[in-house]
Amino acid sequence: MLQVTGLEAAYGRARVLFGVDVTVGAGRLMCVMGRNGVGKTTLLNSIMGVLTPTAGKVVFDGRDVTKLPTYERVRLGMGYVPQGHETFPQLTVWENLQVTLEATAHRDRAAVDEALDVFPRLKEMLKRRAGFLSGGQQQQLAIARALVTRPRMLILDEPTEGIQPSIVLEIEAAIERLHREKGLAVLLVEQYLELALRLADAFVILEGGAVQHSGTAEDLRDDKVKRLLAI
Ligand SMILES: Nc1ncnc2c1ncn2[C@@H]1O[C@H](COP(=O)(O)OP(=O)(O)OP(=O)(O)O)[C@@H](O)[C@H]1O
Ligand SMILES: [Mg+2]
Structure with missing residues (x-):
């Protein structure tokens, strides 16, 4: 579905x-x-066209998207949740979702309800300004906004970073459900090895801006993995 070369x-x-x-x-x-600073966010930003790569190719669903603007990649089905749970802090939860809906090609209001079904906690906070939510709730809102675009692939940059454990579990469960039940492809940047072990089919480890190791979920238990992640 996604080939980066x-x-x-x-x-x-x-x-x-x-x-x-x-x-x-x-x-x-x-x-x-x-580890921090190895280029994970730079990789995702380059895949999404937020940053223009100096060389290489990004193919999504058989189509070369390397030169497409970010919003066109989103319309093709690449849903992106950047690092740092970005939302519009002055807008309410509901408005955050509506603004995203209005930017989609499908404009189907049912997509907002579908996204809220993934994170029921947000349903109780629709009128609250996003800036007043906890970090974990903002992360859920950021993922919900990406879901409103009805992606076929979710690209998530450290969705559990700095978030209270109970919400980490909710986010993990949501990613797992979207992946297993709805068949969504996922490209997940995650530093938390235990979570990666539970969720991933396969992994790559970056070091110094290059892939130093890759394999299937079972290979994640390897000592080389622990060395590269310094744990
Ligand atoms: N906007 C920028 N301008 C200049 N250098 C940058 C910029 N963003 C990142 N860098 C540098 O590029 C390198 C890779 O950064 P990047 O944010 O991609 O790493 P990361 O693996 O996502 O790190 P983290 O785990 O902390 O999120 C780092 O050395 C960083 O300092
Ligand atoms: Mg990063």
């Missing part, structure tokens, strides 16, 4: 990604791991 990216003269290859099959859950 030879991806390179830089900030000015500072090169950050060096020929990264990642493939996510339809309905698969791929985990991208690696």
